[in-house]
Amino acid sequence: MSTAASAPRRFVVSGGASGIGLAVARLALARGARTVLLDHDASRLQTSAQALGDAALPLVCDVTDSQAVTAAMNHAVHWLGGLDALVNSAGVDSLKPLEQTGDDEWARTLAVNLTGPMLTCRAAMPHLRAAGGGSIVNISSGAGLRPLPNRTAYCATKAAVIMFGKALSIEAAPDGIRVNAVCPGAIDTPLFRSSYEHAEDPQGALEEIRQRYALGRVAAPEEVAEAVLYLSGPGASYITGTALAVDGGRTFH
Known part of the structure; x- marks a missing residue:
């Protein structure tokens, strides 16, 4: 099933147990899709999937493990009966000066935030191609x-x-596969909350963050999910290679 012809019905979402990934899965399901959630946190993943119902399949997967990603993607596509959309939401933060950033933390940040999307994209490409885009x-x-x-x-x-x-969008275009990025700002997720909750003055730190944004507030994950679903669907059929800021105006404010 090509997303150029109809809305995506078969999603794989990494980092799907919480935050933006979970919001994407919830919105996709509400619009009639079936969704596979990939996450390394088995307990949280199971809880989230149970809340979503039978149209969601939880698969424990470390996105930095090439073999695990390939196996999970093949399992997901078999369960879904194909693949229309991949959303890479798994990520970690690293909040410290460079001179305090150890080799292990640097390597882990790159592994999850960059190698992870590469591995899932590489595993998904043949399945998206087989679906016609x-x-x-x-x-x-x-x-x-x-x-x-x-x-x-x-x-x-x-x-x-x-x-x-x-x-990748240039490589994938001949096969009808579109590749885009969403760039969120301050979103009320566990990852975002960890950036200020341990400060000496958490409320003061949060207020300082808010002041960076033209809209002056922290967004809900569902607001980012709307942008992801738009870029995943037929309404964005002529959009590829873009980076969409969903950030309340921070990048220009």
Whole structure:
């Protein structure tokens, strides 16, 4: 089934147990899709999938493990009966100055935020091609467009995800596969909350974050999910290689 002809009905979402990934899965299901959730957190994944119902399949998968990703993708596509859309939402933060960033943390940030999307995209490509085309949406960040202090590893990986998708969009275009990125700003997810909850003054830190945004607020994951579903669907059939900022205006404010 080509997404050029109809809305995507068969989704694979990495990082699907919480945050933006879970919101994407929930919205896709509400619009009639079937969805496979990939996540390394088995307990949270099972809880989220149970809440979503029988149209969602949870698969425990470490997106940094090439063999595990290939096996999970093949399992997912068999269960779905094909693949129309891949959404890469798995990610980790790294909040510290470069000189305090150890080799292991740098490597882990690159592995999850950059190698992970590469592995899932590589595993999904044959299945999207077999479906006659489809969509890949990589969740980058506003930090991939406009940097933040004390986040060299995070900003570097999120900027790389954008360029990775642009390059892949050229390769994939002849097969009718579109590749785009969504760049969220401050979104109320466990990952975002971890960036200020341990500060000496959490409320003050949160207010400082809000002031970076023209809209002056933190968004809900569902607001990003709407953008992802748009880019995944037929309404975006002529959009590929783009990076859509869903960031309340931070990247220009």
